[in-house]
Amino acid sequence: MLHHSILETLPRELQKEALERIQVMRFPAGKILFRAGEHCQGLPLMLSGAVKVQMTGVSGNSIVLYRMGADDICTLSIGCLMTGCGYRAEAFVEEESEAAMVPRGLFDRLMDQSAAFRLGIMESYGRRLDDLMLLVEEVAFRRMDERLEEWLEARRSPIHITHQELAVELGTAREVVSRLLKELERKDRVQLSRGRIDVKGL
Amino acid sequence: MLHHSILETLPRELQKEALERIQVMRFPAGKILFRAGEHCQGLPLMLSGAVKVQMTGVSGNSIVLYRMGADDICTLSIGCLMTGCGYRAEAFVEEESEAAMVPRGLFDRLMDQSAAFRLGIMESYGRRLDDLMLLVEEVAFRRMDERLEEWLEARRSPIHITHQELAVELGTAREVVSRLLKELERKDRVQLSRGRIDVKGL
């Protein structure tokens, strides 16, 4: 089902046109939506699922920048679309996802014709910028043990993830995650097993 | 003199209207352009000068996120303008600056009427997002001594800055900067004095 709030805001006629020109795509879990350096073909409006956007530095280390879920807009694609530059990050499909692909021409037309569409795009940009600013602060100044605990608290147990993946989430090294987790296990706050973490929220 | 490339792109009539509604403001060095939490009144188009945008985390530590110079657009303000949220960062005027303030109404009108204006705004957003992504990677993975050296190389000696300010530039602690600089001095790569660093580019 094609449902995205930014499309709801369009006047009847424009909406009809949009629906005709939009192509809904389905991405299985595990797929790479785009890689660093690739050029983008259209603006994806997320309809369902979950996608993580991460980048890999010159050092070879990676960090998750943010996630996209239902009703999100792939802000990164806008920049690529407008400037013709390639992506700097890569997007990895975590759960099977659907996205409505808005081709360049339609995007221009919607930006031209609908103030509400523009507002939606700008809000999305603003939010992403905010997210990244918070991430910078987090990475620069916050303690890793705190960040790890918060990350764990924010999901529901059991969490299926490897220490390596968790390290990428937090932008640190695998060994650091292993040690901090082990410490938490000693404090009886989690139960560790291969590829799985059970958080004991007592 | 009011000259900003995004205004050049406007068709004659719209440009005339813009020039009428825009107010040029002058900010002396040392002034705070905006603080965290404040709401913004219009979109500043930088005409001249230099402004650094930095944020202070919950920990009390600060980090410089990016700088704005002539012909830049204050991307952060767009988000505040559109969503009505306050700024998350603060902007500090480093060199006396002039900015053309585009009021909300005019901004909406320009977005509505000019594709070129929209493109300019989007490009600016895209660049900022890119900058922040690079910063995240830098802060998360790169070594401080390398980053410090690069920072020093990128300006011309002598550099007038305190260790504390330099720490904020790099998002680290003052002591770390002091020690690394001292180390560089021992290697005869710099000459230190109070509030000043002479880089010996041999």
Add this chain to the structure above:
DNA sequence: CCACCAGTGTGACTTTATCACTGAACTGCT
């Protein structure tokens, strides 16, 4: 049943962050 391998644990060491304090350099005052 065993080889293989991704995932995990850990010691040793380096780099960075934090805390606490000292001293040095500038400023403005008398």
Add this chain to the structure above:
DNA sequence: AGCAGTTCAGTGATAAAGTCACACTGGTGG
């Protein structure tokens, strides 16, 4: 000039985080 107050810089001690090297372990698939 002499002094007090303030900002800036240096440094030891210690903790946190990152890096490197390598051992172990639980699954998977011959």
